[in-house]
């Protein structure tokens with residue numbers, strides 16, 4: 001797919017994988033919508049770098065996936081400006097890396113609400129306006145269980161089930177789960193592969209380079 005002028009909404013793109021993904025789409029001349037939750041300053045830095053990389057037009061928006069009103073407002077703000085969304089990249093996520101015995105109710109709720117419930121609601125609100133593709137960011141922890149990642153794994157397994165089902169329901173668009181392995185971002189204490197590598201796989205997914213049927217997993221570690 002030619003990405004020039006495509007409207008690409010990337011949740012959680014103030015930092016991390018989302019930020020580097022914004023850079024890749026900016027280089028292609030896409031119109032990138034960057035969302036932040038707590039880190040507006042970092043989101044503005046991402047936006048300015050996107051402009052330097054060739055993006056002509058974009059937006060920076062607040063989004064809290066734990067808040068229904070915020071989800072609706074964010075999508076409406078995109079529609080007010082652009083009228084549609086070509087590609088939605090559901091990237092925002094949180095992680096509490098500790099045994100279940102030590103996870104608070106709040107930590108359990110945050111992971112489920114952001115990684116799964118928020119992703120589903122965001123998709124539901126945006127869906128009538130999406131023209132090409134949805135890319136859900138899953139994880140290797142959505143394919144295999146890991147100790148100390150119980151709740152997180154549950155959310156990421158859920159994301160894959162959501163993708164597979166939605167792909168069968170919405171046959172006019174493509175829906176994928178891109179599964180990163182351990183990636184060097186705030187989430188992992190900056191251990192793992194460069195987020196740049198993950199961003200390139202997300203970009204290639206959007207371009208259709210992997211030629212996988214809608215609903216498929218795209219495992220980033222296969223492309224290192």
Ligand SMILES: NC(=O)c1ccc[n+]([C@@H]2O[C@H](COP(=O)([O-])OP(=O)(O)OC[C@H]3O[C@@H](n4cnc5c(N)ncnc54)[C@H](OP(=O)(O)O)[C@@H]3O)[C@@H](O)[C@H]2O)c1
Pocket residue numbers: 011012013014015016017018035036037038039040063064065066090091092093094114137138139140179180181182183184185186187188192
């Ligand atoms: N890093 C890894 O090893 C790895 C591996 C596999 C999968 N993943 C997945 O990749 C995605 C990106 O992770 P990352 O490593 O780039 O994490 P990150 O650097 O911690 O970035 C997380 C992003 O999500 C946003 N966010 C947090 N809470 C939010 C909320 N309530 N509503 C909306 N946005 C919220 C953050 O916004 P603010 O900073 O502005 O608050 C930030 O932009 C996640 O889905 C993650 O599960 C990561």
